[in-house]
Amino acid sequence: MSSSKPISWGYLGAAAACCGLLGTLWVEAPSLAQSAGIFDSTRIAANEGKQVYEQICQGCHMPDAKGAVGAGKYPALAGDPALASRQFMALTVLMGRRNMPAFSAKHAIGFGGPGATLNNAQIAAVVNYVRSNFGNHFKDRITPEEVAALDKDKP
Secondary structure: OOOOOOOOOOHHHHHHHHHHHHHHHHHHOOOOOOEEEEEEEHHOOOOOOHHHHHHHHHHOOOOOOOOOOOOOOHHHHHOOOHOOOOOHHHHHHOEEEEEEEEOOOOOOOOOOOOOOOOOHHHHHHHHHHOOOOOOOOOOOOOOOOHHHHHHHOOO
């Protein structure tokens, strides 16, 4: 007589179950920032560049725009020669850069809460504000239409 014992899956079974569950989540979860950000975003009400800076930017870059180091490194915007390119700065605000989040509705993702989003006029306003304050003296200004054109063909 042969006795048959049930197979014990142990760790192998648990690992297989977890992989199956994770695979399902990856298939079900949206893969684009566009789909994740639009549904979770919160529109900021400020319209002037100074207001946008005070409500969003100064939390990391500090009220004097001199940046900070602590839980992360937040670069100074004060006297920053990289801001000579208004397009560079607008793209950074639109799509994020390194650890800075994106603030356009197409690209913003909320981590632990809704992502804050800015419209093209707000992005232009904050770019122009930072580029003409904090020791920055760039005279050329970006328009909301230019901001829209930078984001036009992006997913």
